[in-house]
Amino acid sequence: MVEGVTAKGGGALIFSMEMAATQIVERSLAGAGNLSVSRLRNPQDMYDEDWARLTSAMATLNDRDIWIVDATDLTVEQIRAIAETHKRRHPHLAMIMVDYLGLIKKPKAERNDLAVAHISRNLKTMAMRLHTPTFALSQLSRAVDARPAAQRRPVMSDLRDSGSIEQDADSILFLYRDEVYNPESPAAGVAEVILGKCRFAAAGTVIYQEFKNGHFLPIDQHVGKEKTRIQLEAAKPKKQPRRYSDKYNTEPF
Numbered sequence: 155m156v157e158g159v160t161a162k163g164g165g166a167l168i169f170s171m172e173m174a175a176t177q178i179v180e181r182s183l184a185g186a187g188n189l190s191v192s193r194l195r196n197p198q199d200m201y202d203e204d205w206a207r208l209t210s211a212m213a214t215l216n217d218r219d220i221w222i223v224d225a226t227d228l229t230v231e232q233i234r235a236i237a238e239t240h241k242r243r244h245p246h247l248a249m250i251m252v253d254y255l256g257l258i259k260k261p262k263a264e265r266n267d268l269a270v271a272h273i274s275r276n277l278k279t280m281a282m283r284l285h286t287p288t289f290a291l292s293q294l295s296r297a298v299d300a301r302p303a304a305q306r307r308p309v310m311s312d313l314r315d316s317g318s319i320e321q322d323a324d325s326i327l328f329l330y331r332d333e334v335y336n337p338e339s340p341a342a343g344v345a346e347v348i349l350g351k352c353r354f355a356a357a358g359t360v361i362y363q364e365f366k367n368g369h370f371l372p373i374d375q376h377v378g379k380e381k382t383r384i385q386l387e388a389a390k391p392k393k394q395p396r397r398y399s400d401k402y403n404t405e406p407f
Contacts, residue, residue, distance in 0.1 A: 155249075155251075155289070156168065156182070156220060156249070156251065157182070157185060157186065157218075159248050159249045160218040160219060160220055160248075161218070162248075163246065164219075164246055164247070164248025164249065165219035165220070165221065165244050165246050165247040165248055165249075166218075166219070166220050166221070166247075166248065166249045166250075166251065167221045167223070167236075167237060167240055167247055167249070167250045167251070168220065168221065168222045168223065168250075168251045168253065169223050169225075169228065169233055169236075169250070169251065169252045169253065170222060170223070170224045170253050171224075171225070171226050171227075171228065171252075171253065171254065171257035171258070172253055172254060172257060173224070173253070174224050175222040175224040178222055178224075179215075179222075180194060180195075181368070182215055182220070183208065183211045183212065183215065184211075184367070184368065184369070185211075185368075185369045186210075186211035186214050186215055187204075187207035187208050187210065187211030188207060188367070188369070189204060189207055189208065189211075189367065190367035190368060191367075191368055193367075194208070219244065219246070221240065221244075223236060226257070227259045228258060228259060229258065229259045229261070230258055230259075230272070230273045230276040230277065231276070233252065233258070233277075233280070234276060234279075234280045237250055237280055237284060237286075238280070238283075238284065241284045241286065247284075247286055248286065248287070249286065249287050249288070249289065250280075250281070250284075250286055250287070250288040250289070251288075251289045251290075251291075252277065252288070252289070252290040252291065253291045254290070254291035254292060254293065255270070255273065255274075255290045255291060255292040255293075255319075256292065256293055256314065258273050260272075260273065261273075267317060267318065270314075270318055270319070271317070271318035274290075274318040274319050274321075274322045274323075275318065275322055277290055277322070278322040278323075292313055292314065292319065293314060294308050294312045294313065294314070295312050295313075295314055297312060298312050302391075303335060303336070303389045304386060304389040304390060304391075306330070306335060307328070307330045307346070307348060308328040308330060308348065308350070309328075309350065310326070310350055310351070312328075313326075320351065323351060324351075324352075324353050325349065325351055325352045325353065325354075326349075326350040326351040326352075327347055327348065327349060327350065328347075328348040328350050329345060329346070329347060329348075330345070330346040330348060331344070331345050331346070331365055332344075332382075332385050339385050339388075340381055340384040340385045340388055341381040341382050341384070341385035343364060343365060343366065344362055344363070344364065344365065344373065344378050344381050344382060345362070345363045345364070345365040345370060346360050346361075346362060346363075346378075346382065347360065347361040347362075347363060348360050349361075360379075360382075361375070362375050362377075362378025362379060362382070363378070364378075
């Protein structure tokens, strides 16, 4: 997403409260060079072609405007102040990303959902005031993993303290990869981008992407849909065959 925006000349401001800036740069280089992060961390295993890709990726990213703030314990007010100052200095700022919602320092509140609502509302206000799309990552509840295999695709209720997020967000996107739960899945290598909420498309719409070496890549939508259909069929519970004796089983008089 950041690569797509910056490739068109826009700037991207990333607030990372989980990963250090060096880790984000590492992942960005791997993505731009179509390399795995593990390969980058073991340069002794890299081939000449890998070095050529890395050199090209460095040249590409060097021309992009990507700013990273990797401070921890930021309040939403501090995020707003930094973003507003940045927008004044760099009017071509085209997107803001916050990673992630749960790590923003919460204000004192009687309930956690009220604190999350305060953060969500402020991010929404910031996006509108700066006329800049703002993306906030959020974790899902553990309830997803407890559901049957065929029902693990995330839904709105899986968002932690989802009420205010659902209300304030223009769009909510969920990511799902079946191979996380089943490495032998027929849909291995396919990532589903599920539109949980979208003002410009029908909710429930799925966009398919290839997931390779930790990166999202374009894929033929028909191929992605067919692999997912096969996976869903395989995940359905198998019907137990009736025993011959059951067929003629009757209640006693």
